[in-house]
Amino acid sequence: MGRYKCAYNCESSSETDVKYFKFPLYNPRKLKKWLLNMKWKDWTPSRFSVLCIDHFEEQCIDRSGKCVKLLEDAVPTIFPSPGDAQKRKASSTPRSKRNKPPDVKASHTSPPQSPTRTPVKAKTRVQSKEARQTEEPAGDKDPKKTNDKWRIIVDEGLLKIESFPHFFHGDYCEPRDIQWAPDDNLSCSQTACEDPEKLIEVKEPWQWLGLDVRGPLHQTLNGHKYILTVTDYYSKWVEAVPMQSCLPPDVAKQIVDIIAHFGYPFRILSRLPHDIVHKINRELKDQLKVSMALVVYHQQTGTLDLVTQQMIDRMVSDLIEEHAPDWDVYLPAKVFSLCFKEHSKTKERPFSVLCCKGPEPVHSPRGLDYVYSKIRESAFVVR
Structure with a gap:
């Protein structure tokens, strides 16, 4: 004690x-x-x-x-x-x-x-200590970032931006004020939107998904300190899973479980570091017996659906604030609430769009006319 x-x-x-x-x-x-x-x-x-x-x-x-x-x-x-x-x-x-x-x-x-x-200050000190003691991805040596409660694990290039919004700037920053990629890379997306050949439209549920890993969080009694989230850009459905580590085999295992339940998407976009994405794809090829690269590195992962990203952010913030020792136990109920509540953008419940109106799950890999490199260079548009 x-x-x-x-x-x-x-x-x-x-x-x-x-x-x-x-x-x-x-x-x-x-x-x-x-x-x-x-x-x-x-x-x-x-x-x-x-x-x-x-x-x-x-x-x-x-x-x-x-x-x-x-x-x-x-x-x-x-x-x-x-x-x-x-x-x-x-x-x-x-x-x-x-x-x-x-x-x-x-x-x-x-x-x-x-x-x-002083509960807020006390918890901040504890969580900051946890963050310092937890392994950090290579390249993140900025001492200013060690005081954050948690962050989204992203490409090293994004971590060098002063405007990168740890915590999504919480409740005090408007989405339009958030920059998720370097200024020199934003022009690529703008150019792609003007070029129909480099434009990909998300037309149906469970076609294009976004993957993020958040952490390190306050470690629970079960040893969990990361949350993997998978978001369907069309229906706004969210899958969130607690993890003890964010190593590629652990991420791949969770993706396999999600695919077993909801079927194959076209591809999964992620802003995890390039080498991590490569290792995840290698694990998925072994576990799913597929030849394609299912996860694609794309810097638009965070900007494609800011509303849902902010909802997930607040959900995680509430969990570690209210249930620090056992937030993993309360996570399913929080995610259930997100998926069964009317989305502020679509005015529909994600559950209704994906499970009631959406197509039947596809149980085999889905082919695309786009090669891996073209997906990375294209800009995505959601309804």
Whole structure:
């Protein structure tokens, strides 16, 4: 239980073998008794708040089983008097002083610094630490990017752009203000749109898909720290899968599972690094027994459907903010919500477009008149 710290900031917080108990957030009456005994004002515990065993009388503790636990009606009653609390706060360790905001004075009416006091800042520090400890794709050595909670793994060339929007600029940036590719490459797409020979129109569901990998996220108890997303540009259907790593074999395995359920698309566009795309295609050829390159590197992957990309971004942000230890468990429900909600652009539900109105799944590779290089040079247009 060393990852917990007693919300009361008692002396037991530094001991690693102390037993901690979470607040009864789902029992309002019981929670009210806990908080009244603590005698703190204007403080609400979160799902990560805990009290150590020293605040409970022995008659409230059940030691009969393998694990020490509280009885059903247990309420913490052992708390120091306000005078003792003042002395303890005045003689706090340098570490706790560093964690405490400089402009906040000690008071028995407000709780000392705890993980629940400043949840946003605390989670940001934890996630930033996770990001620094996780393997990063080669070429991403910019120290400014190490403070981001997570990012989309893309081609190295895009990472050098100052305007590259980690987090898609969240809720404060309009889609038209976002640049996803270097300025010298944008002209290629504009030229392609003017040339019918270099224009590819997305006409039906499950023809052209977009693939992204987001991470590193806060690692869950199951070891997941990446999310692979596959988006159908026509129907706006989203598939999102948690992954423990973003290595080519792992990405290929998820693509194979998606194809087994929804059938073959024409091709899958991705902005993963070129060498990663090549390795994914090699894995897919072995697993699917096909000769074509199913995944195509294309810089338009992120700009082809900005609305859906922003929806996915907010979904991921909410997950790591609300369910940091087990966001992978809540991921299917979040994706279900996206696919069964009316899309702001099409005014239809992705489920209806793909599963009710869309064609039957194609269970064999789909041929194209375009070669790999021409797909990369073409610009895509979605309804």
